[in-house]
Amino acid sequence: xxxxxxxxxxxxxxxxxxxxxxxxxxxxxxxxxxxxxxxxxxxxxxxxxxxxxxxxxxxxxxxxxxxxxxxxxxxxxxxxxxxxxxxxxxxxxxxxxxxxxxxxxxxxxxxxxxxxxxxxxxxxxxxxxxxxxxxxxxxxxxxxxxxxxxxxxxxxxxxxxxxxxxxxxxxxxxxxxxxxxxxxxxxxxxxxxxxxxxxxxxxxxxxxxxxxxxxxxxxxxxxxxxxxxxxxxxxxxxxxxxxxxxxxxxxxxxxxxxxxxxxxxxxxxxxxxxxxxxxxxxxxxxxxxxxxxxxxxxx
Numbered sequence: 001x002x003x004x005x006x007x008x009x010x011x012x013x014x015x016x017x018x019x020x021x022x023x024x025x026x027x028x029x030x031x032x033x034x035x036x037x038x039x040x041x042x043x044x045x046x047x048x049x050x051x052x053x054x055x056x057x058x059x060x061x062x063x064x065x066x067x068x069x070x071x072x073x074x075x076x077x078x079x080x081x082x083x084x085x086x087x088x089x090x091x092x093x094x095x096x097x098x099x100x101x102x103x104x105x106x107x108x109x110x111x112x113x114x115x116x117x118x119x120x121x122x123x124x125x126x127x128x129x130x131x132x133x134x135x136x137x138x139x140x141x142x143x144x145x146x147x148x149x150x151x152x153x154x155x156x157x158x159x160x161x162x163x164x165x166x167x168x169x170x171x172x173x174x175x176x177x178x179x180x181x182x183x184x185x186x187x188x189x190x191x192x193x194x195x196x197x198x199x200x201x202x203x204x205x206x207x208x209x210x211x212x213x214x215x216x217x218x219x220x221x222x223x224x225x226x227x228x229x230x231x232x233x234x235x236x237x238x239x240x241x242x243x244x245x246x247x248x249x250x251x252x253x254x255x256x257x258x259x260x261x262x263x264x265x266x267x268x269x270x271x272x273x274x275x276x277x278x279x280x281x282x283x284x285x286x287x288x289x290x291x292x293x294x295x296x297x298x299x
Contacts, residue, residue: 032062032073046241052081055077072101082094113154244276
């Protein structure tokens, strides 16, 4: 898991199914943890079919051997997986099943991560109040445990994303006191998310993208461009497909009427949107393609 969190994916060996089958004779947490590591590596690199096969493998082990940890790991894999590919209704169903099952086990750390993931799913579906309520459940669990960075990231990113949404809404309504409050909340969440991402570097692609959004919203566009440039650099270095959404964000923001800039790194808004479209099509991300089409229609 260290090479995954550090971004040194090339030093890890390819997934070995025979190794798993040998370890199933004395099943413990090693086999499912090994699968989980390779699952997340495949997911971040956009290998949808391979990642799904590994999630299914966790499910099979859990059901055949009645192995709690494997079942919990399956939910911990599947819910973020479906969220990543924006299959949001399926993701909400899966995360609710995961919460219901994990509630009956001693795996409180995973319960914390599942609630954190659910909050982000609800936010993406437009249920902001429910997302905030769910994040509060996660925060209550967090106060009783010490989640490692790999699990804490789900909470911090959800918190940051929700605070950014609230900031953007308050800017649209023009309420000065709300803007000041939400700006402070978003900055606090941002600092925590960035600090944690130093320990789970693949997370930097999205976290840096969100940092760019924060600075764009408060009209510090040069800082926003610097953060987006860092997100792109990390995405290209790690070959992480979350890069596609940074391309989209940059293209979308550069097209806005308040944009003081026409390009980033000598690439125009239209070119970034085309880069995003290419990757969205490769990964069959219809939700993202629809969002991109909305931006193009509003030009």
